[in-house]
Amino acid sequence: MLKIFNSLSRKIEEFVPINHGKVGMYACGPTVYDFPHIGHGRKYVNDDVLRRVLEVVEGYQVTHVQNITDVGHLVSDADEGEDKLEKGAEMTGKTVWQVAEQFMDYFLKEMDSLNILRPNVQCKATDNIPEQIGLIQKIMENGYAYDTPEAVYFEVTKFADYGQLFGQSLEDKLVGVRGEVVTENSKKNPADFALWFKRVGKFAQHAMHWESPWGDGFPGWHIECSAMSMKYLGEQIDIHTGGEDHLSIHHPNEIAQSEAATGKRPFVKYWFHSLFLAVDGKKMSKSLGNVYKVADVVEKGFSPMALRYYYLSAHYRKQMNFSWEGMEGVSNSYKKLKKEFLALRLEGGQDKNIFGPSADESLTGRGKFFRDEFVNAVEDDMNMSAAIAVARAVLKDEKLKDFEKRRLVENFDRVFGLKLSERDEIPADIPAEVMEMVNKREEMRKSKQWAESDALRKEIEDKGYKVSDFFDGVTVEKI
Ligand code: AMP
Ligand code: ZN
Numbered sequence: 001m002l003k004i005f006n007s008l009s010r011k012i013e014e015f016v017p018i019n020h021g022k023v024g025m026y027a028c029g030p031t032v033y034d035f036p037h038i039g040h041g042r043k044y045v046n047d048d049v050l051r052r053v054l055e056v057v058e059g060y061q062v063t064h065v066q067n068i069t070d071v072g073h074l075v076s077d078a079d080e081g082e083d084k085l086e087k088g089a090e091m092t093g094k095t096v097w098q099v100a101e102q103f104m105d106y107f108l109k110e111m112d113s114l115n116i117l118r119p120n121v122q123c124k125a126t127d128n129i130p131e132q133i134g135l136i137q138k139i140m141e142n143g144y145a146y147d148t149p150e151a152v153y154f155e156v157t158k159f160a161d162y163g164q165l166f167g168q169s170l171e172d173k174l175v176g177v178r179g180e181v182v183t184e185n186s187k188k189n190p191a192d193f194a195l196w197f198k199r200v201g202k203f204a205q206h207a208m209h210w211e212s213p214w215g216d217g218f219p220g221w222h223i224e225c226s227a228m229s230m231k232y233l234g235e236q237i238d239i240h241t242g243g244e245d246h247l248s249i250h251h252p253n254e255i256a257q258s259e260a261a262t263g264k265r266p267f268v269k270y271w272f273h274s275l276f277l278a279v280d281g282k283k284m285s286k287s288l289g290n291v292y293k294v295a296d297v298v299e300k301g302f303s304p305m306a307l308r309y310y311y312l313s314a315h316y317r318k319q320m321n322f323s324w325e326g327m328e329g330v331s332n333s334y335k336k337l338k339k340e341f342l343a344l345r346l347e348g349g350q351d352k353n354i355f356g357p358s359a360d361e362s363l364t365g366r367g368k369f370f371r372d373e374f375v376n377a378v379e380d381d382m383n384m385s386a387a388i389a390v391a392r393a394v395l396k397d398e399k400l401k402d403f404e405k406r407r408l409v410e411n412f413d414r415v416f417g418l419k420l421s422e423r424d425e426i427p428a429d430i431p432a433e434v435m436e437m438v439n440k441r442e443e444m445r446k447s448k449q450w451a452e453s454d455a456l457r458k459e460i461e462d463k464g465y466k467v468s469d470f471f472d473g474v475t476v477e478k479i
Contacts, residue, residue, distance in 0.1 A: 001015065002053065006271055013270070024234065024239070025054075026237055033103060036293065039243075041114055053415055057375055062120075063121070065119055065122075068100075069221065070126050071126055114307065133196075134227070138262075150198055151194040154195055157188075162191075168248050195219070195222075195257065197218055198214065199218070203217070221250070226254050235264050236267060239270045240272070247273060255267050255268070276319060276320075277321075303334070305419050309416075312418075371411075374391070378415060390412070437459060441457060464479050
């Protein structure tokens with residue numbers, strides 16, 4: 001049985017979904033006003049691995065919903081500061097709508113490149129404005145919100161637990177709020193948060209706006225996640241994910257407004273938070289010039305799968321530190337793992353499922369031992385580095401046959417998502433002349449002209465390239 005840390009109880013708990021056999025999982029998506037970075041990659045790979053564990057190992061039918069925040073919201077999580085999308089528009093000379101579209105496309109491509117399964121539903125905040133308005137109406141009817149000339153606010157003191165959620169005190173939050181630049185404000189309590197902003201005062205020119213019972217304006221940021229998770233997954237959901245930055249404001253606000261609207265508790269049964277990724281021990285920031293995209297990692301010659309491997313080596317509840325030296329090291333271990341895997345003899349049938357009640361039970365006793373070790377590792381609060389160690393042990397084992405090794409590791413990779421069985425494309429920077437020699441040598445190998453093919457390998461090496469043979473093809477790399 002899967003055991004997972006629930007940030008709400010701050011304990012490791014056994015995972016039991018609300019409805020038998022099914023899991024509803026909602027992930028806070030990106031704000032699409034800038035390029036995603038490798039910190040986003042970490043968070044969404046962790047979500048993806050959780051989803052894969054639930055589907056592949058635990059056998060659940062998962063509905064994974066992720067939002068796209070394309071309504072401008074503020075640079076800080078609280079209600080003050082600059083609008084992120086408008087800032088993005090200013091930077092690029094485009095409209096806020098174009099900015100959102102462009103960065104959403106970019107985000108999807110980056111996530112695809114990390115082999116993250118696309119969520120079953122990806123919903124934009126701007127496509128769900130009536131749902132957000134409807135939810136705010138319910139909250140108001142239930143007496144948890146008040147209307148002011150500048151905004152509709154949620155009244156946090158009406159929600160008894162607000163101050164204790166995720167172990168954060170209301171006092172801590174108030175200190176945070178006070179530290180920000182407060183301009184106009186008709187809040188009853190500084191910790192109250194906006195459900196609907198009116199297009200007045202500093203927002204008089206706000207580019208995105210809609211009609212509502214409270215006048216022309218736009219939704220506060222937090223309400224979109226409550227509205228969309230309920231729309232697609234119901235009023236109570238199994239898992240909600242996010243980065244650690246959401247523990248203090250965004251997620252307590254989501255809980256407060258959702259439970260205030262429906263009266264049902266808990267809004268979310270398990271909260272799953274990923275810790276942040278830092279670069280060279282420092283927070284990523286534009287001023288330090290250390291905000292890297294997945295594309296920057298690829299440009300330096302690393303495979304996105306090596307980056308994914310880097311993510312898997314750090315537990316989701318620990319800070320992860322990225323460095324170029326670290327990247328070099330994990331890239332080498334990833335290549336080694338893949339090479340060992342691809343060198344195994346292919347015999348067919350190795351892709352048969354080995355997990356859960358529908359597992360094909362033809363594994364040997366030793367095979368079952370390794371399978372169980374893998375399952376124990378992933379079920380132990382997703383200990384992925386231990387799970388990778390099991391894959392390595394399988395490949396090194398002297399008693400298992402190639403066939404069974406391949407079958408085990410191919411199944412493990414349904415959780416890792418490291419594309420171990422996909423032969424890498426030949427890198428684009430191999431000169432045509434060398435490629436011609438490689439192809440010629442392949443033909444010789446096929447017609448068993450071993451001496452000639454060996455001579456050609458030597459010639460290719462003299463040109464500075466190394467060819468490695470596998471049962472079903474070759475790879476070429478620069479020496
Ligand atoms: P944002 O677009 O800033 O709202 O971020 C989208 C998601 O990525 C949120 O769940 C954040 O918590 C998460 N995130 C942002 N920066 C990092 C980082 N450096 N490391 C890990 N996760 C992050
Ligand atoms: Zn959210």
